[in-house]
Amino acid sequence: MVKKYIIAIDLGGTNLKLALCNSSFRIIAKSILSTRQFRSKESLIQAIVDAINSFLKSRKLSKRQILGVGMGLPGPIDTRRGLVHFFPNIPGWKEVFLKKILERKLGLRVFLDNDANLMSLAEFKLGAAKGSVNAICITLGTGVGGGIIIDGNLYRAEGFAAGEIGHVPINEVGPKCNCGGTACLERYIGNNRIKEFANKVFGREISLEEISSLAKKRNPKAVKIWQTVGTHLGVALVGQVNMLNPDCIVIGGGVANAGKILFDRVKQVILQRAMSIQAKRVKVCKAKLGYDAGIIGAAILVAESI
Amino acid sequence: MVKKYIIAIDLGGTNLKLALCNSSFRIIAKSILSTRQFRSKESLIQAIVDAINSFLKSRKLSKRQILGVGMGLPGPIDTRRGLVHFFPNIPGWKEVFLKKILERKLGLRVFLDNDANLMSLAEFKLGAAKGSVNAICITLGTGVGGGIIIDGNLYRAEGFAAGEIGHVPINEVGPKCNCGGTACLERYIGNNRIKEFANKVFGREISLEEISSLAKKRNPKAVKIWQTVGTHLGVALVGQVNMLNPDCIVIGGGVANAGKILFDRVKQVILQRAMSIQAKRVKVCKAKLGYDAGIIGAAILVAESI
Numbered sequence: 195m196v197k198k199y200i201i202a203i204d205l206g207g208t209n210l211k212l213a214l215c216n217s218s219f220r221i222i223a224k225s226i227l228s229t230r231q232f233r234s235k236e237s238l239i240q241a242i243v244d245a246i247n248s249f250l251k252s253r254k255l256s257k258r259q260i261l262g263v264g265m266g267l268p269g270p271i272d273t274r275r276g277l278v279h280f281f282p283n284i285p286g287w288k289e290v291f292l293k294k295i296l297e298r299k300l301g302l303r304v305f306l307d308n309d310a311n312l313m314s315l316a317e318f319k320l321g322a323a324k325g326s327v328n329a330i331c332i333t334l335g336t337g338v339g340g341g342i343i344i345d346g347n348l349y350r351a352e353g354f355a356a357g358e359i360g361h362v363p364i365n366e367v368g369p370k371c372n373c374g375g376t377a378c379l380e381r382y383i384g385n386n387r388i389k390e391f392a393n394k395v396f397g398r399e400i401s402l403e404e405i406s407s408l409a410k411k412r413n414p415k416a417v418k419i420w421q422t423v424g425t426h427l428g429v430a431l432v433g434q435v436n437m438l439n440p441d442c443i444v445i446g447g448g449v450a451n452a453g454k455i456l457f458d459r460v461k462q463v464i465l466q467r468a469m470s471i472q473a474k475r476v477k478v479c480k481a482k483l484g485y486d487a488g489i490i491g492a493a494i495l496v497a498e499s500i
Numbered sequence: 501m502v503k504k505y506i507i508a509i510d511l512g513g514t515n516l517k518l519a520l521c522n523s524s525f526r527i528i529a530k531s532i533l534s535t536r537q538f539r540s541k542e543s544l545i546q547a548i549v550d551a552i553n554s555f556l557k558s559r560k561l562s563k564r565q566i567l568g569v570g571m572g573l574p575g576p577i578d579t580r581r582g583l584v585h586f587f588p589n590i591p592g593w594k595e596v597f598l599k600k601i602l603e604r605k606l607g608l609r610v611f612l613d614n615d616a617n618l619m620s621l622a623e624f625k626l627g628a629a630k631g632s633v634n635a636i637c638i639t640l641g642t643g644v645g646g647g648i649i650i651d652g653n654l655y656r657a658e659g660f661a662a663g664e665i666g667h668v669p670i671n672e673v674g675p676k677c678n679c680g681g682t683a684c685l686e687r688y689i690g691n692n693r694i695k696e697f698a699n700k701v702f703g704r705e706i707s708l709e710e711i712s713s714l715a716k717k718r719n720p721k722a723v724k725i726w727q728t729v730g731t732h733l734g735v736a737l738v739g740q741v742n743m744l745n746p747d748c749i750v751i752g753g754g755v756a757n758a759g760k761i762l763f764d765r766v767k768q769v770i771l772q773r774a775m776s777i778q779a780k781r782v783k784v785c786k787a788k789l790g791y792d793a794g795i796i797g798a799a800i801l802v803a804e805s806i
Contacts, residue, residue, distance in 0.1 A: 351745035439657035
């Protein structure tokens, strides 16, 4: 029998990651391009096509050996129709039938989903949420994204827009969010908001990495910052724990590297404020698949879709 | 063929409602007892058994004509094991295997669930959420309860405690809730909290019914009260709309009778503050089945379980 492969792509505002995976979702080859070098939608699409073709050529693979192409994308996606509604951080994309365009150019089957959904799918199938039935996965970055696993399946909803934990309000009155909402979680713990807060606390410019390393040495200012972030995140999660009664909450993305201080505070807030049955059930743990979660999720998407 | 019936029970802190339903969930006979007259768990269970037996006797029905007994209960229930964890408002119940006890006493199959779940099931199958795929149902009363429909099924979660919309925090800092949490929605819009607020606004004791009737006459104080309630509820729903991207939100219970002013404000808050894809999709509507929703849900539970 011919060995089969999957092409997995993770498009972010900064990087375009492409990987060739085997049918067990192991990454065999990977290439990374800078997203910003492509000024137009058309040039970005062509770069994806070229990268896939050069993958095939260099590995001497025929298209019949490729099960399909899976893509994680940084915005709302209609998975059923393969439609990109828009990207909040990449201009020029509005209601693009990307699946159809790529399938025509590539002669391969293509499947799209939101990047946070695919990270969640990967953590559920092969990572920190493995073995749970209902789970919430969160990525902490410039944006705060999420995905929901319900009864062992990724829950997308009919509008394909479920899982926006970053846009759960944690106060009735508060700062305006880019999404149009008010007092959204992301408005408190998106990377730039943490930096703003930290610059004030330290009275100078400070990076998230430095805050994490100072917090590990018990620097009181740094500890306070991660505890504050943990409280904001914890309050948003209390509502979701009481509503969805999940078995597991997985937290990934750069800020998750803040480590024990952040996780301890999140767990403490849930234990103190969520209802007892729900609080006792839920495990809060760090994402396992790290930087490659999106790519692995894109590969799983192909396997689940064909 | 012998005609089959279902016995449906809705136990509340105030009333115990029993009904005989046909297999299309139509109520044929109903009886109501006051819950408070039964001082012990044992006497309440015996009253249920007696009421069912007298139903059968007066209608000359044999037990073979009864498909089963469905029960909605005012607290957390392990549906799989037929176990009542406790009732927040009826003392003396702790980890009671009510299903087993009743099945032994009755010689009938018995199925239990939380009352808000059964109201949601009824509204989804026969009421305001009919035709939707994903829905959130809310009951506004002394407590604020809820149920979630996911992919056309009642979502209970592995801990059977999903749907607690009343215990979603709407602020990080706020009043303590009976559940142990802080700033829970119920702490703002439970009946007693609305009354407290209204007494202050009017400077006298006023009932919810009077506020509703004054609001319909555009009394500014009464209008303000329902708008405030609508804002609190709307903020809690924004988070759930962004997370679950539901097709439909059904609002029932006494306070839902406040009418258009309340519903308009809830819709307005969702349109203003939720993300556009999610906000555009969701319909917000009043529960259709009213007072009997719990009973109808209990009957549906039996049909779905056997």
